[in-house]
Amino acid sequence: MMRNNNLKRREPLTDTQLLLTITICIFFAMYGLAMLVWGGGFLRFQQVFDMLNNNAALIIVACGLTIVMIGGGIDISVGGVTALVVMSCIVHMNNGGSIVTAALLAVGIGLCFGLVHGFLISYLEIQPFIITLAGMFFARGMTTIVSLEPQKIAHEGFKALMKTKIEIPWLGYVAKKGNLIPARMEIGVVVALVVLIVVFIMLKKTRLGRGFYAIGGNSQSALMLGVNVKRTRFLSYLISGLLSGIAGFVFMMHTGAGNATNAAGAEMNAIASAIIGGTLLSGGVGNVIGTFFGVLTLTTIKAIVTTSGLRDPWWQSITTGAMLCFFILLQSVVLSQRAKKKAKAKELLKE
């Protein structure tokens, strides 16, 4: 960067980077505030790990949704697909299936949904909202067909897998009795972090990843620039479906039980996380690192609400709604300020 004369000064942040920075700052500010005011659990690393343990599946789903949203689309079927995967895999394993075939089943179901969504949306050009809404109802319905009754996992090997936790002693804390309790992380979190890194690299470094940004920024232009818009859009839904499948498996590893209302509202939490993380619903701007922090921010808000004594579930909804509103306002204010600044600079140039 220093070599080229053109590039002496530092480049101003792109919209994506700017929104990401805002999200990360807000998360740390909020978490810091929680540590100061409420202390207790917030002072332990285990709090962060619990947030991850409880939300590994959400992180994966939100990664998929971020890709779709960057491409200018929306996928609200993700929660339903996750639930269907959980139920199917549990029934499969309780009837003598192995962990490997269950994992393949999970991925298969996810890919099927992604395939159909992607085909209908990008090749037949039907509204993504409607198609994935249909997909959501379909998946929820299928879940009850697979089993009307709640199912509990009975597979011994899988139970062992569920209990396996990665212990990190140096991030642990000393309990009142004086013994050290290490920080515990579930395997699902590892999966989620791997997905996060893979998606991050894909979005940043591959032609496909940049294609998502291009079609989200302006699909007409992307077409003129030679991007295969239809295939790119198709792949965004396929990846989202695949990640919903993986999320289902991870969800199952966390809860070990299948229920028709599993992952209820996961799609909305995922959308909220992506938006808080700086992904624009209009497409072309966003980042999975932001989404990751979006999930953490959302979870922190909920933890703060619960800790401060408002235990009724509606308080969480209300604060989530308020935060979402706040973030969207912030985003639009920041971006419009930018546009104004640009216009002003142009006028100065004229004079």
Added chain:
Amino acid sequence: MQNDIVLSMRGIGKTFPGVKALSNVDFTLRKGEIHALMGENGAGKSTLIKVLTGVYTKDAGQIFIDGVEGEVSIRSPQDAQKAGISTVYQEITLCPNLTVAENMFIGRGNDVLVDWKGMEKKAGAILENLGIPARPKQQLGSCSLAVQQMVAIARAVDMDCKVLILDEPTSSLDDKEVEMLFGLMRDLRSRGVGIIFVTHFLEQVYEVSDRITVLRNGELVGEYEIENLPQVELVAKMMGKELEELGELNREEKPEEDTAAPIYEAHGLSSAACTNPFDFAIRKGEVNGFTGLLGSGRSESVRAIFAADRVTGGTVTMNGKTMKIQKPIQAMKQGIGYLPEDRKDDGIIADLSVRDNIILALQVMKGFFRPFSQAEAEAFADEYIKALEIKTASSETPIKSLSGGNQQKVILARWLLTHPKYLILDEPTRGIDVGTKTEIQRLVRKLAEEGMSVTFISSEIEEMLRTCSRLIVMRDRHIVGQLRGQELTQSNVMRTIAGGAD
């Protein structure tokens, strides 16, 4: 084929259902020349460009490109790019959310991974080489429109294009930016790129072009060297009149009413769409017209009077009193009516009945919370359906099922119902049959005799000369002259449009 010819189109024809858009058009582009493609609305410029870029497939003719054996078949924009034809459109077709470098390289090549460093280095070199003031890592959206356009050109040049099509590239640029763009165009010319320059700004054509091809009504008028074609002749060719043929129209002497005070007067009026402030006044019972080529700013000017675009400056006086007209409703309350140029989008409400379309403007002025009774509305509608002889099954018929001419009459009725003191008619006769055209012209004269002031705009000069007693001539968004009385002749109008260049 001669050696220096990069593109040769022969006998190109294209027919759309009911319209012959192009017939037997030839076009030749040489290496290292800027070739302007000129023509009025509907002349076939954009159809020709779209045939060349593969957006439309031609019905007849052949295309040859330097370096390619035999005829070239162009079926898609991708084919055109492969053949070395690149297009930069008026609307930027880049992604504003990506960086400058990405925009130059996305969609090219088949590598799975993006080589950011290499890409930015290459982009930096190209930008520097062409003298484009953009940085590779900059987000494209943060560049000015002119720079974005130049980035698009840089991309095209790097893709080794032989033919660069610039379709109305200067429409949204200011003077300084236009200069920058011209600099780049001249630079590319000296590197041997053949540039097709589509624009409606006459001055700009004469500033950079080497050669001009004129189309009219889908047919080739001719190809000319710029030195051999004075501006006034170019205008005549575009409008389809040879200068010698311009017989003086017989016209009766219209009395000049210099004594009457203007009913509407504007000083330094400007709007968001019309870039240059202008002065304008109209007297009671006067019919005046704005004329000029397409894009000369005539519609933008009248829209500024009606405040249809955001008004950015100027003072308005009506009957000697200073008025503030910032919104159409304020203009309406002062007795100004405006029949818009785009009937389909700005005029009719397609699904509403003829009656509802007629009473709309009056209803808006009265306020929506005080609706007219069914009987009142019926009476208004019937009165004007009769007065203007609108051919409709009933006043309940949806307006979209009427013919264009009758739709126009309905919109006219809408404004007449408000009894305006000053009525602006922007292309009221476009796309309607001859019978209705003359009816509307007669109506305009009659209204003026009854004391209404009318501004009348039309693309057809004869019509303007017949209807108006004063013509305001515009060129490249400036008022360049006013003609009245005996001066109102076709050749005068054209000379004024072309400027003193002959």
